[in-house]
Amino acid sequence: MNRMQKLIFSCLLIVVVAATVIWATKPVHDAITVTKTSQINAVFGSPGKKVFEPVLPDREIKLPQDFRFHPEFQHEWWQFVAQVEDEAGQTYWLRVRFFRYASDDRVATGWQDPQIYIANVVLNSHLGMFTDQRIARGGIGQAGG
Structure with a gap:
């Protein structure tokens, strides 16, 4: 190893040791806090x-x-x-699902209503599978209250 490589290696080693010491002595109150929120809030609501x-x-x-x-x-x-x-004796399977999701815990009406409704229908037969899905917001006459 030549002199320049030794110098670069020494500098990198010092940086790694310093970063490890800083990380290990980090105060506990800086730790990430866990809240009772869902990751889905990032999609439908305000985090x-x-x-x-x-x-x-x-x-x-x-x-x-x-x-x-x-x-x-x-x-x-x-x-x-x-x-x-x-x-004719042909068998069909039908599945209907309704989901309600609240983007936050407010009780509001109109455009401020935080409720989102999803309806999903699946019909299976010998011809194949047929599906449909609808999404609507509550409080403005589209779905729910």
Whole structure:
């Protein structure tokens, strides 16, 4: 190794050691904080500290009372699946799904309503699969309230 290569190697080694020391002694309060937001906020809403109720496995479901919107949760998903048969005996599978997504936890009306609704339909038959999907915003008469 010639003298110039030794000098470059020494400088790089000093930079790596200094960066490691700075990283290792970084105060804990500079650590990234975790909030109760969804990554989907970056797509549909404004990122920030929005707080929704967590979905926990021990939550009891009461029917028919739970056939309603639950604005305390950020996401909801309803699904209906059926196997149907026509008069000729041909079998079809039908799946209808509705999603509700709140871009933030405000309760508002009109254009300020943070609710987004998505409907998805899939029909399978011997001819193939047919799908359709619609997206609408709540509060302005397109969907929901």
